[in-house]
Amino acid sequence: MKFNFPHPFVILLGFILLSWIAAYFIPSGSFERILDEATGREIVVADSFQEKEKTHLGIEEMVVSIPEGIILGSDILVLILIIGGAFYVVEKTGALQVGVEALIYRFRGNNFILLILISLAFSIAGATIAMQEEIIAMVPVLLVLSKKLEYDIKSIVGLTLGSSLLGAGFSPINPFNGLLGQKLAELDVAEGLVFRLLVFVIALSIWTFLMIRKGKSESSSQEQLNFKPTTIGWRNGLILTLSLGGILAMGWGITQKDWGYNEMSALFLVIGISCGLIGKLGINGTAKTYSEGFGEMIFAGVIVGLARAVYLILEKGQIIDSVIFALFSPLEGLPDQIAVVGLFFSQCLIHIPVPSTSGQNVLTIPLATPLMDLLGISRQLAVLSTQYATNLMDMLTPTNGGMMAVIAAAGVQYQDWIRFIIKSWLMLLGISLISLFIALIWFS
Template sequence: MTEGDIPEQNPDEVLASRFPTAYTVLFLLIAVIAALTWIIPAGQYERSMNEEIDREVAVPGTYQQVEANPQGFVDVMLAPTAGFYDPDSYVANAIDVALFVLFLGGFLGVVNATGAIDTGIKSVMQRLKGREIWMIPILMVLFAIGGTTYGMAEETLAFYIILIPIIIAAGYDAVTGVAIILIGSGIGVLGSTINPFATVIASNAAGIPFTDGLLLRMVLLIGGLIICIAYVMRYAMRVKADPSRSVVARQLGAHRQVFLGGQKDQAAVALTITHKIVLIIFALTFVAMIWGVATQDWWMANMGALFLGAAIVIGVVGRLGEKQLTGSFVDGARDLLGVALVVGLARGIVVIMEQGMIADTILHSAENSLGGLSELAFINLMFWIEVGMSFFVPSSSGLAVLSMPILAPLAD
């Protein structure tokens, strides 16, 4: 079956089009959590400063019920804004992450305006002709390294728009490109060996050295990565051999049109000196980001400044005029505006839980349910408790600070 033989519509597409967007789902979750503040008793643990992580953490055994503070209609409406910053104290919540996403989008917009990415993609495809499958293990290993060393997550956004066209031009589908990035970085985070925003913070909050269990995490990382690479390679080879086996088979033509302009074969191209310099600056920007996060305690503001500065340098090197430079930056930021809004909405869920004072109550219930269990039952139940809580606390460091001081002593 060829791409042209595949019909344009099917019942799955119709069903997908009826599914609510991420914005709607997150806003509904805010409303549901607000409703729960009228049902779940309010309560709090006492807090003390943990010098190791420079944050206040809950003190085990100090939970007590407090006067309820149920969240109403106005609170639900304020939650998305409060997800970005506290409207009362003006303390930042997720606004730094949202701004980082916008600066990242602007940076990509400027890079794309130079034409270096498109030309680079075509050049890579010419060089890898017949050996494209080996891109998968190489790239997945690189993303896994990012995940295991510093929890690479938001930072991967830049790579989707770059990698997916390369993968489609190689004869695979968009899902393969997404899988390389998402599964590669995901398995790295799952086996976080030295990730300071998950393993190190969680270990310090629990009062144990982060090197405890390091060998086990390395085994989990390597074993999981091998399985993931094999799975993605198998899927990619099946799709290349028969496009109808793609999970997005009916969108292959549309994806090719969007990412490659409908071209099936890429014309021969040559990278100019300007293109090469732009691509080198592009690569060095991400190297600098990884170095800064891993060794210099950089966070969103620093990374945003890095991408802003790099965008200006690339614009100058690429000989973009002032209007084209700023226009490309704004257009790129606009492309990731939806992601920035999702960040604020997700943080709004946590705000409602904290203002309604039910987060500690939920944690206390988890503490009670884990008491007196066998080792096997404890491990499995604690895993699912953390999974459930991660839906409402979309931050690995935030979840570690919230839960580890209470749940870790139970493991002893």
């Protein structure tokens, strides 16, 4: 009898049920928190954990948490719908197809270079603005690129989403992970910059090579591709310029103007409508196409909300701090290497119920740094172990709504995604552990 792997909706509902069961059996507890003026965030006070009276959640509270989680993720849901609708309009004008064909013709015979540049570009986006949810709306572009290059769509997702997550995880300048961790650990932002850059370059090079090699279809060859000169034309050129300009403007707004999801949504609403009119879809045609784009992206948006519901239930049950305390306490008194490995895998496990990288930094770094001080290890190890673990797990854990939404929009089954990346992911895991051992010496 053939086993049918659960649908992503079923997987996340299963995690919601498991979180509710965990909230029933795991003792409730919490750490004291104080406001850190440097970061403007609440941080945990070390050695302040106290058990609390058990909070039991009823079945109705579990079920209600599902729509509450979707509502909490409504800003991302709206962003996904609006940006996804905008790119759907761009695709229907034909400009996207022409643009990708022109790009491929430009790199005819050098697809390897094209894919390297794509991986590099997305790794930089991950390293600087932690791009993830924004990639959901770019899936139509990725699908066209996959088809034209005759590359497995899972490889293209790996070179975009995977490279972005890798960039965020190994970057020395990611404000939501590395830089935030440095501040919370009271370390100089520039400390360890060279070490992080070296690990980043090594990890990205290996990942990119593996994704390109794995993605090439066995039935296709470079000679089979039909390269034809493509004229973009002024109309398609203007549409593509607006689309690219929107992506660049979004990056500028996030980094320079502290934009949130609403500002990004508003920007692409204007871009989507403008591209439809320029592409001669007409007012009604643009509106109809945009609404069809909503339909294509709605499930990807709901996935993000379901992932948030998992964290919401654990938060209501007041067991997140209990889990962190239980994972960190046994590390005291262990040899340095074992303690660092234990800290790394503890951070991996914590990231399943706490899918926010910045949130996990705020929760765990204030607890990990005193542990490092107690063991006589540099606080850099507390930051590095958290930084590597969170974004590596972002590639795997179903509670990462962004990843689940991207693969869902690309038509990739969760089990197929895991099967495709697992060997490459394990290699990144090995690189992370080796770099942590080297860091013990580097920062001693």
